Structure formats: structure tokens, C-alpha cells
Amino acid sequence: MEVSSNWGVLSFSFLAIPVAAFLFKILTRGPHKYPPGPKPWPIIGNLNLIDSNLPHQSLHKLSQKHGPIMQLKYGSVPVVIAASAEMAKQFLKTHDHVFATRPQNTAGKYSGRNHSGFLWAPHGPQWRQWRKICLSELFTLKRLECYEYIRVEEMRAFMSSLFASSGKPIVVESKLYCFSISIILRVMLGKKYFSDYSKHNTTTSTAATTIQLEEFRGMLVDFLKLNGAFTIGDWIPWLKFLDLQGYVKQMKALQKKFDKFLILCLRNTRQIWNPKPRDMVGLLLELMNDSSLDIKLTYESVKGFIQDLLVAGTETNSSALEWAMSELMKHPHFIEKATEELDKVIGRDRWVEEKDIPQLHYIEAIVKETLRKHPAAALIPPHAALEDCNVGGEVLEGRSRMVEIDLKGKSFELIPFGSGRRICPGYGLALKVVTCGLANMLHGFNWSLPYNMKPHDINMEEDKGLTTPRKVPLVAVLEPRLPIHLYHQNHYQKLD
Numbered sequence: 001m002e003v004s005s006n007w008g009v010l011s012f013s014f015l016a017i018p019v020a021a022f023l024f025k026i027l028t029r030g031p032h033k034y035p036p037g038p039k040p041w042p043i044i045g046n047l048n049l050i051d052s053n054l055p056h057q058s059l060h061k062l063s064q065k066h067g068p069i070m071q072l073k074y075g076s077v078p079v080v081i082a083a084s085a086e087m088a089k090q091f092l093k094t095h096d097h098v099f100a101t102r103p104q105n106t107a108g109k110y111s112g113r114n115h116s117g118f119l120w121a122p123h124g125p126q127w128r129q130w131r132k133i134c135l136s137e138l139f140t141l142k143r144l145e146c147y148e149y150i151r152v153e154e155m156r157a158f159m160s161s162l163f164a165s166s167g168k169p170i171v172v173e174s175k176l177y178c179f180s181i182s183i184i185l186r187v188m189l190g191k192k193y194f195s196d197y198s199k200h201n202t203t204t205s206t207a208a209t210t211i212q213l214e215e216f217r218g219m220l221v222d223f224l225k226l227n228g229a230f231t232i233g234d235w236i237p238w239l240k241f242l243d244l245q246g247y248v249k250q251m252k253a254l255q256k257k258f259d260k261f262l263i264l265c266l267r268n269t270r271q272i273w274n275p276k277p278r279d280m281v282g283l284l285l286e287l288m289n290d291s292s293l294d295i296k297l298t299y300e301s302v303k304g305f306i307q308d309l310l311v312a313g314t315e316t317n318s319s320a321l322e323w324a325m326s327e328l329m330k331h332p333h334f335i336e337k338a339t340e341e342l343d344k345v346i347g348r349d350r351w352v353e354e355k356d357i358p359q360l361h362y363i364e365a366i367v368k369e370t371l372r373k374h375p376a377a378a379l380i381p382p383h384a385a386l387e388d389c390n391v392g393g394e395v396l397e398g399r400s401r402m403v404e405i406d407l408k409g410k411s412f413e414l415i416p417f418g419s420g421r422r423i424c425p426g427y428g429l430a431l432k433v434v435t436c437g438l439a440n441m442l443h444g445f446n447w448s449l450p451y452n453m454k455p456h457d458i459n460m461e462e463d464k465g466l467t468t469p470r471k472v473p474l475v476a477v478l479e480p481r482l483p484i485h486l487y488h489q490n491h492y493q494k495l496d
């Protein structure tokens with residue numbers, strides 16, 4: 001897939017610094033040389049240069065002027081921008097240990113349960129324990145295999161739902177979202193908590209729990225918007241108490257909604273013990289009684305952890321799939337090549353399975369290019385430096401925040417899941433869902449545009465939020481291309 005020349009979407013990570021009590025200078029010898037950057041104004045610093053809706057695009061433009069490493073001031077806080085693969089490597093590999101924490105910001109306090117969840121946890125024992133639980137329990141290869149039946153069932157349900165809507169214009173994202181959230185909810189919580197694709201407003205029949213899909217989606221979208229927002233109090237601390245944008249109020253209200261849902265889920269899991277394979281919540285509840293853990297898991301921190309995984313694992317996957325499909329519909333000759341590959345490798349008498357992925361080189365390339373061009377987390381949670389540090393001959397103050405963009409180096413040119421200590425723990429799951437999902441969307445259907453639209457009419461603008469969603473949802477008309485009986489095959493049958 002080609003990269004449009006005016007493309008301004010960049011992959012980058014905010015790396016922020018808690019104002020450390022033990023500020024330690026690595027570099028005290030020689031004169032300090034700070035990275036170049038625009039001259040800051042009093043009070044606001046360089047905030048006047050940043051579009052608060054799409055800050056990564058403003059940063060990209062500024063980096064073209066000031067070079068691969070530059071320093072800005074967001075209010076009174078120094079922010080360092082790394083705008084080349086080499087610089088990204090310096091931050092995320094060479095100095096990863098320095099930039100592995102998160103800032104003590106408003107989002108972490110009011111959305112991240114005072115930093116006790118995962119996403120906003122500072123680098124320390126609590127975060128290390130979450131990572132360990134992820135790597136040794138939740139996202140191991142064995143566990144991913146265990147949950148394959150869920151992904152297969154949800155894929156079939158997704159295909160059936162697309163089939164049911166074939167021949168008429170559909171808003172692709174609502175189907176994708178349903179697919180993505182169904183997988184995450186079943187893997188995390190053992191069940192979906194809503195009924196099916198066609199009835200988005202339906203609630204579960206379980207007495208213990210009720211959820212409206214649209215309401216839940218609203219919660220996740222609000223979380224991402226608020227957590228990706230520019231909160232003035234974080235950058236101009238003496239204005240914090242005024243909550244000028246009303247974000248604190250909104251975060252508190254949102255937290256209450258999440259609480260209601262999570263308490264119901266935890267109660268439900270306790271009552272209905274899910275035997276095999278155990279869902280993640282069951283496992284976490286068991287770990288709460290494990291006295292051998294370094295840090296005792298509390299009810300509050302478990303809620304925070306589940307909330308963060310639900311948020312991080314849903315919109316990212318569906319947004320990647322929607323961007324991939326939008327790019328393909330804008331460049332239909334790529335669809336031709338992809339379906340050629342699918343016909344050759346898979347044939348027309350079955351669906352694509354995860355075991356086929358290594359042979360689908362073209363589809364894999366499309367996924368990679370989509371994640372490069374539209375990183376699901378263009379504005380990922382800030383990292384923070386714990387101490388002063390010398391990067392590429394420039395001194396970065398111990399309280400600098402780091403942003404990394406436009407990665408075009410060798411090993412660091414494509415890091416949609418981040419890199420180093422804070423790399424996305426869910427990338428194995430994400431790649432399976434996105435690659436197999438895209439393959440089946442192309443394998444199962446011919447895609448066309450409605451209302452006499454032409455490929456160049458597809459709007460490729462981004463909206464604000466932590467996961468860089470599309471501004472205008474993709475609408476398409478689908479026609480089945482496989483034998484009809486395959487679209488009614490909803491249940492998992494053991495794979496060979």
C-alpha cells in the first residue's frame with residue numbers, strides 16, 4: 001500500500017515524568033545542551049502551536065522544522081519530541097529504563113483509579129506485577145490458544161452478521177466494534193454481557209448483570225477521548241483546581257459508570273464460577289487470595305486492571321480493521337491482489353483460520369502498513385523520565401515528557417505497539433484478531449461503495465481520541481463470495 005505524500009499521521013508515544021523526589025543527574029559534566037525547539041511563551045509555553053484535537057499532526061509539522069529531536073514546553077512542563085527511528089530507539093531501547101514510567105496526571109488519577117490500574121501505573125512494583133501477570137498468565141501462547149474457540153465463534157458470528165446485512169449500505173464500524181468487544185468481553189469476563197449484532201440496544205437476560213452495548217461503547221469511547229485529551233491542569237498546574245474544561249467532572253462520572261459495570265461483573269464471576277478455560281477475571285479473583293504475590297491485589301486495583309484491558313483491547317482492534325478496510329476501498333486494486341492470495345491459499349470452501357496467517361503474506365503486509373499509516377495509538381499514554389538523561393548529545397531534564405513520532409528507521413520504523421518495557425502486552429491477541437479478521441472480511445465478501453461514491457470520495461480524516469479513530473465512519477455494501485452454508489456456520493468445531 002502506498003503512503004500518501006501528505007500523510008500526517010504519526011506513531012508516537014508520550015513519555016512523561018513524575019517530578020521525582022530523587023531527581024538524579026546522569027550528566028553533570030560539560031555544558032548542558034538542550035534540544036532545539038520553538039521559543040516558549042510565559043505561562044502557556046508552546047501550547048499555542050498545538051492543535052488539541054490532533055496534537056500528533058501539529059508535532060509532526062513542528063518536527064519538520066526543528067529536527068529529529070526537539071523540546072517544547074506544554075505550559076511549564078518540558079516535552080521532548082523524537083521524530084526519527086534513531087531517536088525512538090534512543091528513548092525506547094537505549095534509555096528505556098529512564099522513560100518507562102507514566103506521569104502523575106489527571107487521567108491517571110481520575111480514570112486510572114489513582115494510578116492503581118495498569119495503563120497509568122508508574123514504573124514500580126505494582127506495574128511490574130501487572131506485567132508479570134500478563135506475561136505469565138493472561139497472554140501466554142497457551143492461553144491465547146485456549147481462547148481460540150472464542151475468536152473462531154465470534155468471527156463466525158461476525159461473518160453471519162455481515163451476511164445478514166449484505167446488499168445494503170452498512171456502517172462498518174458498528175459491526176467491527178461488536179466483533180472486537182465480544183472477543184475481549186468473553187476472554188476477560190467469560191461472557192459477552194449483551195446479546196447479538198442486530199440488536200445493539202438489547203440487554204442481557206442474566207439477573208445479575210445488565211449492559212447495553214451502545215452505552216458500554218459510549219463509556220469506552222469517552223474514556224479514550226478523555227484520556228487522550230489535553231488537560232490544561234496537567235500543564236499549567238496552578239489552574240488545575242478550576243477544571244476549566246470540565247474533564248475532571250466527566251472522568252469522575254465515567255468512573256462511576258465503570259464501577260457499576262465492573263462490580264456487577266465481579267459479583268457475577270464469583271457466583272458463576274466459569275470452569276474451563278478460566279476467564280481472566282476468574283484468574284484475577286483467585287490471585288487476590290494469593291499471599292505469595294509481591295503486592296497484594298486489591299478489589300480496586302483489579303477493577304482498574306480489567307477496565308484498562310477492556311479499554312485498551314477493544315477500540316484499538318476495531319479501529320485498525322476499519323482503517324485497513326478504508327485504505328483498501330480507496331485503493332481497490334489491493335483488494336484484488338488480496339483476494340487472489342486468499343483464493344490461492346484458502347480456496348472458496350472454507351473460512352480463514354489463524355493457522356493460515358503465516359501463508360497470507362499479502363494480508364500481513366496490509367495489516368503492517370495500516371498500523372504504520374494509522375497507528376491505533378497515535379497518542380499513547382505519556383511515558384515519563386525518572387532522571388536527567390543524555391540522548392544523542394542533548395540533555396533532557398528529569399521532568400521532560402517524551403513524544404516519539406514518524407518512525408522511519410530500520411528496526412524502529414514500525415512500532416505500532418510501542419517498544420521496550422511498556423510495549424503493548426496484548427499485541428499477540430491483537431495481531432490474531434486483526435489479521436484473521438481482515439482476511440475473512442475480504443475472503444467472505446465483495447466490497448463496494450454505496451450512493452455512487454468513488455474511492456477518492458472516502459474521507460480519511462482522523463478524529464480526536466487516544467486511538468485515532470476515523471472522523472467519518474466507513475459505509476460499504478457487501479456481497480457474499482463464498483457458498484451460502486458457510487455463513488450459517490456459527491459454532492466452533494475443533495480445528496485440525
Ligand code: HEM
Pocket residue numbers: 013118119120184308309310312313314316317320371375376377380381383416417418419421422423424425426427429430434
Ligand atoms: C491493534 C491493536 C493494538 C494496538 C495498535 C496497541 C498499541 C499499544 C501501544 C502503542 C501501547 C503503548 C505502549 C507504550 O506506552 O510504550 C499499548 C499499551 C497497552 N496495550 Fe495495546 N494495542 C493494541 C491492542 C491491545 C489489546 C488487544 C490489549 C489487551 C487486551 C492491549 C492492552 C494494552 C495495555 C494494558 C497497555 C498498557 C501497557 C503498560 O502501560 O505497561 N492492547 N498498546
